[in-house]
Amino acid sequence: MEFYRLKNNPGAVNVSDIPVLEYDAFTEQTLTLLKKREHHAVDYFTTCTGNKLRFFILIAGDDTHTIYLYSHVQDRNVKVLNSLTAHHYPMHVFEREIFEEHGILFVGHPWLKPLRYPNERADRNAAMSNYPFYTIESEELHEVGVGPVHAGVIEPGHFRFICHGENVLHLEIQLGYQHRGLSGLFASSRNMLHRALLAESIAGDSAIGHVLAFSQAAEALCSFIPPSTLQTERIVALEMERIAVHIGDTAALCGDVGYQLGQAACEALRTIVINTMQDWCGNRFGKGLIRPGGTNFPLSADIAGHIMEKLDEVRKRFGNAADLVYNNTGILSRFENTGTVSLAQARHLGAVGVSARASGLKRDVRASHPFQAYTEMKYSPPALDTGDVLARGYMRKLEADISFMVIMKLLDTFRESGSDISPKPDYLMKFKPETLSVSLTEGWRGEISHCIITDETGEVLAARLKDPSIHNWTMLALAVRGAEISDFPLCNKSFNLSYCGHDL
């Protein structure tokens, strides 16, 4: 096996230390590594220099807490490669992306379709309006198109159902409406603060998860180790984001089945969490709080006390509300066995995050590749095994409970130790030249990864931002297979995937 083994998260490696394999050897090694259940592909992407394309792959070893890195190089005008997806399905989004951007045909790929119609696509004739939907010829079947504009105040995406009566035989999801060219702007940015603001906009509901991933990737490029107070602040913020969204999603699930008490109570509890975030940093979504090298909003004993007091109240009240929700037979009858994704399916699709854990797939960066204050904790992720809306909903309760505990523990330590004040952000940090950094965080949806590659002067040559949603959209499509189409909103809400995070 030829790979570079990255042992830290975040970690950095000399680009020249990343092995370049022949494509056949690359394929063989990738498929061998991915056969192991504890391994999964974090990312697979290309960078372009001169007339060469370099393809980097990152494979996470969950049991060994490492990331395996290696690559292959092709001429820029390469037109055909054998598909990895044909043998390992989770690679499908990455190969679709490369196909769309560079026009490379992956032979054996079962579903080589456009992914997000980026502005810089190889085939300018490919247009949102002529997406090649899968169809079935039959007089008994009909198609239902939903979106891009949906009934609620949510992001745009198009869902095409093939139905037999009320039952869904197949759902195909067309995305791309949210493409803003963010990745391109990020890679060409020459300003650290500007990059941080872009990272906060990748997905507004995961602003903290993403800007933390970016800050880590930047810090790894100049060997900055965050002091322990800064690590505490970052994890408290990340877990507050998780609590807010998990409670908000519980409210939305209640709303989708018409249970108003649960919806109203949880909406109000989410408000307390995000208003507490606003008391800390002036923004309900935590924008502005996390920055490379430091923070503009260091914790004080007062703020730590305020957060603990508010969150303790929310914890108790959410516990009561969740008891009510998950003991209500009407709700259980709607949540149970709805939108089921089995463990085998989740594994086959390469699912990540809270949705994967609801199906029994215990993949969690906090445990497998601990970062910041998690390096000092033995985090053990909870999991359920039914993989239905009930499991995805109840996971929110289980995870929020753990987040409360983590925050209380960190803030207790902070208050007792009379910790130092965190440094100010450093927007002028100098990156090591010709280095690739990898940073993972566990956002509330799942595994976020950011990579930054520098050139010989230490400027950013390429950057790669990945939102966990990209792994999980196919899970939603499978969840509604065989279900009644009227269950779709509930299933969609139980995953709550990011459209803009996918369409970078």
Next chain:
Amino acid sequence: MLNELKVLSDHGRQYISDLRNKPVSERFRGRPVISGEITSNEIKEVSAMCPAMAIDSRCGAIDLGKCLFCNECALMLPQRISFTNDYRISANRREDLIVRPGQTSQIRPGEVYIRKEVRHLFSKALKLREVSAAGDNSCEMELTAAGNVNFDMGRFGIEFVASPRHADGVVITGPVSENMAEALKMTYDAIPDPKIIILVGTDAISGGLFAGSRALNRKFIDEHTVDLYVPGNPAHPLTFINGVLDLLGI
């Protein structure tokens, strides 16, 4: 039953009775105040630093239609620039979002620029169709929150509806991507006349960080008259609600 009562009593009264004057946290960043004493060198320095290019390099004015409220300018020049927690910063003219050095006056939609039919037809009920056109989902979540148990804008007859056919106007979030341009136009066209346009969030108002991106198509925004600009990153529910109430004269 007892559990229900427990949750209800914990829940208490969430409703904010006075949405016009509800105090928000001191650290919330709303309307900025720029000292009239700011020097031309300071202006040059701070405008070059601003990652959103929201500060005029000649006069030092901050354009809230471009500002991301990141607070870095106030940290750079704490004696000259500060962000107050005044969240009532919606306006109906683009130029009214520009805050000049020495300006301490509040920002309000200008009465004379409000079309007559808007108040005549919509002041008792305003139904809106929201279109997220490459928004990052933070403004969208704040707009949803504007209707929740805390902010409850429904009390004024203001709410979001599913069908553009039932709507009196469109609320746009996001910088408007090329891939969403047609759907936005179709949604707007499906709304019966007369109708209003509200832009929510910095991305929608100016394109924000994405203003230079080739993946955008802001033709729709450029070609239509906007009735209300609601700045923020994301816009606070109180900024949105107060802006709409001012527009409707409630």
